[in-house]
Every structure is written in structure tokens, then in C-alpha cells.
Amino acid sequence: MTQGLAVGVIGGTGMLGRSLVAGLLDSGLLRSGALWVANRSGTRGALPEEVRVTADAQELVAGCDVVILSIPPAQFGALDLDASGRLVISVMAGVSLARLAERSGASRVVRAMSSPAAARGLAFSPWCGAIGDADRARVTALLAAWGKTAEVADESQIELFTAMTGPVPGFVAQFAACMAEFATRRGISPSVADMAVRQLFLSAGEMMAQGAASPQDHVQEMVDYAGTTAEGLLAMQAAGVQRVVDIGLDAAVARTRKIAG
Ligand SMILES: NC(=O)C1=CN([C@@H]2O[C@H](COP(=O)(O)OP(=O)(O)OC[C@H]3O[C@@H](n4cnc5c(N)ncnc54)[C@H](O)[C@@H]3O)[C@@H](O)[C@H]2O)C=CC1
């Protein structure tokens, strides 16, 4: 059963947690009054009145079927929690399934990744975990409330996505910043460069998200067109653009794998 769940987000007023809460509120999956948030202070912040807020994570667990962990990895070791009998979903970077089960006492444990784009239903939220069919349906429904979701093979793949799709706009912003820098160094005003680059990434994102062509297909189409863009793309490829991206993402994955939780 995926409708009528009671769900709690520990860390649900943080940068990611409040976005997850917003996505869940819009989902229609939860019973009325069945969304809980726990944080350190017990303060509501901007959360709507229908969300139940507590400073006591164990009180949240008592009221919920599903417990979502969205606190900083460094805080997880100090979290005193007995979530046995609950379905636990973590979106924390770097914290392993074994550590989640050991620290929470839960046997139904999922390791996922998401992003603050969840508030707009635009996140990509991959997950893994050894769970049964009913829990798989619950997890898929909850994570779909934040955007797209996919079950992946194992934790090492979650670590790749922690680097790639967790940080929004993250590495895409780096590419946009490089283009804005190119323009301003050649005399275009910073405000015009900023507007142009934002509009380019909006339109490119929409076209890639909705069109049939993959990003690789888009690149090949432009190369085959053999115009001005082809010249630039081939020069970037020859200069090692894939290697630069590999180096950056490998470094972010390595950092994720150093987190012990
Ligand atoms: N911020 C982001 O874009 C992303 C964050 N993540 C992961 O999400 C998790 C949360 O990150 P942020 O939201 O950025 O952190 P944050 O620092 O903005 O918020 C953390 C929240 O956790 C609460 N908290 C901390 N210790 C607690 C405890 N013992 N009991 C109850 N609540 C506690 C704090 O009160 C706060 O509300 C991290 O594990 C991070 O790796 C994953 C993907 C993207």
C-alpha cells in the first residue's frame, strides 16, 4: 500500500530536507497530518501547520511507517534512534546500508540520493536496498514524488550519483560559469552574459529532458551538421573535455567514499 502512509523526515528543515518535505506535501501519498519533521531545535521554520514538528526523533519514529534520514553525515553517529520495524530511507551522502541498519536497528533499509530540486518535482533520486515488493512499491512512489527515480544495482552506484546528480546545479553550474566567464572576458557585460547563460541552460535542459535524442546524440547531430558548433565541439573533445569531467566527478565520488557516517 503506497497511499495513506505516515512519513517522517529527520532533518526536514535543512536545505535538502525541506525540499523533500515540499515534494511529499504535493504528492497526495500521505494521510492528512501524517507528515512529520524532526530537527535539533524543534522549530517549524517555514513548514506549513499540517506538518508535525518535533525535536525528538524517536517521537517521529513512533508516529511513522517510513523514516527518511536527511541530516549531515557527520551528525549521524550521534543520532540515537530505534527505528526497528520501520522502513528507513537515507538520502545522506556516504552513509552505508550496513551503518544505517546498525545505527537505526531497522532491517528494511534503503540508501538513496536526491537533491533540492525535489521541491519542484525535478530531482533524480536513485536508490538501492534489499527490500520486498511492498516496500519497493512504497519507495518508488515516495521517491517519484520528488521527480524521477530508478533502482540501481548497489551502493557504489549511489556514490556515483551523489557526485553527479545530488548537487544541483553543481557541475552544470560550473560549465555555465565557464561560458559566462568566456563572454565577460571578451567584453560582454556580466548581466547580459548571466542572462544569456541562464537562458541557454534552461532551454538545453528542457530539450534534453523532453526530446528523444540523448545528450550524446545532440552532440553528434551538431558535429554532423559541420557548422560553427562542430568546430568548437571537436576542439573541446581534442583538448580532453571528457577527461576534465572524469577528474572532477572522480574527486567528488572519492570524497563521498571517505564519509564514514
Ligand atoms: N544539500 C544538498 O543539496 C544535498 C544534501 N544531501 C544530503 O542530505 C543531508 C542533509 O543535508 P542538508 O540538508 O544540506 O543539511 P543542513 O545542514 O541544511 O540540514 C540538516 C538538518 O538536520 C537537522 N539535524 C542535524 N542533526 C540532527 C539530529 N541529531 N536530530 C534531528 N535533526 C538533526 C538540522 O537541524 C537541520 O535541519 C546530508 O546528509 C547531505 O549529504 C544529499 C544531496 C544533496
Ligand SMILES: O=C(O)[C@@H]1CCC=N1
Ligand atoms: O555537496 C554535498 O556534499 C551534497 C551531498 C550530495 C550532493 N551534495
